[in-house]
Amino acid sequence: MPYFDAASAVPLHPVARQALLASLDEGWADPARLHREGRRARMLLDAAREAAAEAVGCRPDELTFTTSGTRAVHTGVAGALAGRRRAGRHLIVSTVEHSCVLHAAESHEADGGEVTRVEVDRGGRVDASAFAAALREDTALACLQSANHEVGTLQPVAEVAGACREAGVPLLVDAAQSLAWGPVEGPWSLLAASAHKWGGPAGVGLLAVRKGVRFSAPGPSDDRESGRAPGFEDVPAVVAAAASLRAVRAEAAAEAARLRELTERIRARVPQLVADVEVVGDPVRRLPGTVTFSCLYVDGEALLHELDRTGFSVSSGSSCTSSTLVPSHVLKAMGVLSEGNVRVSLPPGTTEADVDAFLDALPDAVSRVRAQLGAPAGGDEAVAVPPAGTGSGTSEQEAVLVVDTLGRRCPIPVIELAKVIGDVPVGGLVRVLSDDEAARLDVPAWCEMRGQEYLGESPWPEGGTAYLVRRER
Amino acid sequence: MPYFDAASAVPLHPVARQALLASLDEGWADPARLHREGRRARMLLDAAREAAAEAVGCRPDELTFTTSGTRAVHTGVAGALAGRRRAGRHLIVSTVEHSCVLHAAESHEADGGEVTRVEVDRGGRVDASAFAAALREDTALACLQSANHEVGTLQPVAEVAGACREAGVPLLVDAAQSLAWGPVEGPWSLLAASAHKWGGPAGVGLLAVRKGVRFSAPGPSDDRESGRAPGFEDVPAVVAAAASLRAVRAEAAAEAARLRELTERIRARVPQLVADVEVVGDPVRRLPGTVTFSCLYVDGEALLHELDRTGFSVSSGSSCTSSTLVPSHVLKAMGVLSEGNVRVSLPPGTTEADVDAFLDALPDAVSRVRAQLGAPAGGDEAVAVPPAGTGSGTSEQEAVLVVDTLGRRCPIPVIELAKVIGDVPVGGLVRVLSDDEAARLDVPAWCEMRGQEYLGESPWPEGGTAYLVRRER
Incomplete structure (x- = not known):
């Protein structure tokens, strides 16, 4: 295990x-x-x-x-x-x-x-x-x-x-x-x-x-x-x-070289194996044994439990301790996606076979969590509706599609956003209402990953925060 | 050991x-x-x-x-x-x-x-x-x-x-x-x-x-x-x-009763085996395994080393850690002799034979330390000189024998006091000069143990403190 x-x-x-x-x-x-x-x-x-x-x-x-x-x-x-x-x-x-x-x-x-x-x-x-x-x-x-x-x-x-x-x-x-x-x-x-x-x-x-x-x-x-x-x-x-x-220390040089190859393999393979993944952290100037990635439309804690059931013990910056659900201040400071975050840190002696087994198990684990959450599959959520003519500018006259996820935990806000972005024309606006702190990080990160425009946040009168997104493609 | x-x-x-x-x-x-x-x-x-x-x-x-x-x-x-x-x-x-x-x-x-x-x-x-x-x-x-x-x-x-x-x-x-x-x-x-x-x-x-x-x-x-x-x-x-x-805790009641007997034996026997010893601490309301005594004319650290050489590991309130020579604040607060202090604290499982071996070894260890320090033997240091006629009151006219132990560590001040007390008549005065903090505790404690009168201390103009003692017997 x-x-x-x-x-x-x-x-x-x-x-x-x-x-x-x-x-x-x-x-x-x-x-x-x-x-x-x-x-x-x-x-x-x-x-x-x-x-x-x-x-x-x-x-x-x-x-x-x-x-x-x-x-x-x-x-x-x-x-x-x-x-x-x-x-x-x-x-x-x-x-x-x-x-x-x-x-x-x-x-x-x-x-x-x-x-x-x-x-x-x-x-x-x-x-x-x-x-x-x-x-x-x-x-x-x-x-x-x-x-x-x-x-x-x-x-x-x-x-x-x-x-x-x-x-x-x-x-x-x-x-x-x-x-x-x-x-x-x-x-x-x-x-x-x-x-x-x-x-x-x-x-x-x-x-x-x-x-x-x-x-x-x-x-x-x-x-x-x-x-x-x-x-x-x-x-x-x-x-x-x-x-x-x-x-x-006596084993450090040899072990570092070995672990670096294994984490390099994870860095390279995970985005190929799993859709909508962002590998985070400096690609070169990094510790030999640590690699971290975030998965869109995934609850980090759920993924951690899923991997644990499959036999892999990892950590998640989405819920970094058992007593708090606040997203990692590190991912927040970096401005990267915090949802579905997984930190893989290999102890000395980790074998190639263990890493390959993890790479085998990961895609299914992510799919299961996404399915449980009703997440959009395949990353093509925004292609169904044709672009509208001339939408540009955020005037008050523009129609805004409101997605109310108040009271629901991340990654639901981003999942709901992804579900409806295809319902507005290109240039159209979606306002996501959320009172989960993680949305502040994840809505902009989602926009960057999906090529949509993030327009900013504002307090929502009935509590929580409104995040404004413009469909770009 | x-x-x-x-x-x-x-x-x-x-x-x-x-x-x-x-x-x-x-x-x-x-x-x-x-x-x-x-x-x-x-x-x-x-x-x-x-x-x-x-x-x-x-x-x-x-x-x-x-x-x-x-x-x-x-x-x-x-x-x-x-x-x-x-x-x-x-x-x-x-x-x-x-x-x-x-x-x-x-x-x-x-x-x-x-x-x-x-x-x-x-x-x-x-x-x-x-x-x-x-x-x-x-x-x-x-x-x-x-x-x-x-x-x-x-x-x-x-x-x-x-x-x-x-x-x-x-x-x-x-x-x-x-x-x-x-x-x-x-x-x-x-x-x-x-x-x-x-x-x-x-x-x-x-x-x-x-x-x-x-x-x-x-x-x-x-x-x-x-x-x-x-x-x-x-x-x-x-x-x-x-x-x-x-x-x-499962063994506590039985072990407490056993250790209490052993410490009771030490409490009773030590004053019989070693002259000029004060057993300190409450005789009844006490922990089962701990017994503490102080020995006149003995350097606690030297006695600890002597016992260590003989195979017994004890602690001393005269020098309670290896980094400080300040006498124990506990003995000081109790107003008891701090010199030659030994704390015997028996771990569970201590045998009767170990305790008896300690009681066998202690008198010689104390004697060796006293001999090294040139301490008076036998506790009869004050009987050689006959009492003087009518000495009473501390008028300025009275002759005072001054014992200068400035710069010398305890128990030297008390040892030198013991050596000269017989040189003054009953009713006569001895002034002990010392700059060792322990003397403040040990000179009065010696007086109480030896039946002499302690008259108090005053700062000594050339540094240190003067302790005034009147010979009573």
Whole structure:
């Protein structure tokens, strides 16, 4: 049963398992204690720190073990902002950062700080010079991920780090998605990562803070982890995390090349196998194992369940957690279709046969979901009605076909739009009423994919939003 | 090699080990995901929450898994204070709380809040009515440990919780030391605990927040753990922690009775075997496995190393971590001798033979440390010189013997005092100069133990402090 959600978590690496078992016996005691059990735990912790620091490319005394990547980011952002408070309270992030970075930014705003969110292109990539242009006199900190977690796009971290260095602003790199593949290049100042992304156990994050970076850890602290991560250290988990990082790094180059071929195959084949699909993310500058696509007229969660029944575990940006139905902020920032979104992220060791089986299963899974939703088939929904004579301009006199999907979840609004677009003449207008947030992204994305003109949105008096579309073909 | 530092951490319980291994395979995925691996992790997490909630005595939806007991306390204190900000900003703690509670209180003060620290008796116990008397109109939160981590004294938690309930103030109970033995009685509002104290893995804490308690989690949060503990859940560790808690609870009554006999033996025998020892902590209302004593003329760290060489791992409140030499705030608050402090905390399963071997080894270990320090032998240091006629009153005319121990660490000040007390007549004065913080505790404690009169301290013009003692016998 292939598991294709490596960007979320991967199973424990065999090396990590071995290290964990050994250090459950040897490293359970308090490393702050002076007795032999404590000293043994301390030695294991120190050795793990050296190994992890080498993989990160920093000094051991610059590296703190935290209890998760999220905690590393929260502490890193708050600590750097507090340490640089004299410089100012301006924070820069990209719009496609992991939610833990965005939550930290919101927290900073709630506390009276100011945040600039740097936009990305349609591939999800930040422009290094646009990012640099956001740097100000009062910028205390900038944050940029090394690679995007939903679409796999690599960010120009080295260039941005260089610009930040020149401006005297520390850059925090969220390296959660890339650290397994190699160290982060460029003169970054802080770095955060998460062990369960590289086959380490959950419960271990890394926070590196370069010497010389002003840093003041938030909240109450203790003597542990240089005062940056209070609470009893989970030494066995830390040892396993460090061992796993070394192990995956040893295999990284070969495995990256292999996975890249497999994701390239998915990128190329999916649009051939399934109608009305948009593959998203930068086609070249991307992580080896991650590929993301969106399918018109498909409910992402339904497709995820359909694939799960067929034996494939993937993730969907259409409903990225089990507790929320808000479409992915990443797809939104990129301006691409969010409906029917599927992220395939291959764990190391994924076989060609698994990928081929997925490509075999996908078209039927999509068809089943589309059929359940009553979606138009074949993508030719707009050819039945001949173009009307001279329709142009959006005067108030023009007739507008209204499609009311208030109270109905995406992708219904787009499905209903597709069903009626053929009922208006070329040049004619359709107004889609929807109160599903995802429609804001999906109606324009549908227009771009189908060659129709999107004219904009306006609040609808009876609640929800009206999206106006002109038939172009 | 007996390990007697259970109050700090115990090895993984066999049941926890088994649960951990099983759930490393079954529970590594993200429990927020909808695919089968995610759902499996979610089921394990839910089951662990039910088991742990039952042991705590709360509803599953009141229980959050945190990454350590310290984190549970920090989040609990900050969250309750923020949630009750309208009531006021007054916080009550006892003086003998774990440092994580005191750090949270200091953080609150630094943020402009007010803290009342309720004192304890010489046994380390809070008086429930004194605690209740500290409650005010503007009290937002009160914190009391269920049992003290250094001396094992049980606190009157149920009575205090009742008084808090009456006053409409939530009580947070740090139950780290007692949860293995049973649920916390009384109408507490918040409870914190730590899994590695009961044979669970490190990296798991518990925070229970009763329904109806106003709570606003500090810092950035996410959807995990009811928004109270951001970051990817370590499901295998949580499962192991819950399994271990059930297992130790099943054995708790029998094991408590057994360990209580063993610590009772230590309490009784140590003062017979070693001269000038003070057993500290409440003799009756105490944890089953913890016993603490202090030895005059002994450096706690040296004794700890001496015992470690002999094969016994204990902890010392004289130097409670490897990174600090400040004497324990607990012993200080109790007003008992801090020098030569040893905490023996027996893990479940400790044998009678281990305890007897310890009692065999202790006298020699103490003697060796005392000999190294040149301490007076036998406790009869003051009998050589006959009493002087009529000495009484501290007039300026009286001759004062000055003992200068500036720059020398405890227990040297007390050792030098003991050496010269026989050189002054009964009624005569000795002034001890010291710049070691521990002397403030140890000189009065020595006087009480030796039947001499402690007259007080004053700043010494050349630095440090002068402690004045009158020979009484």
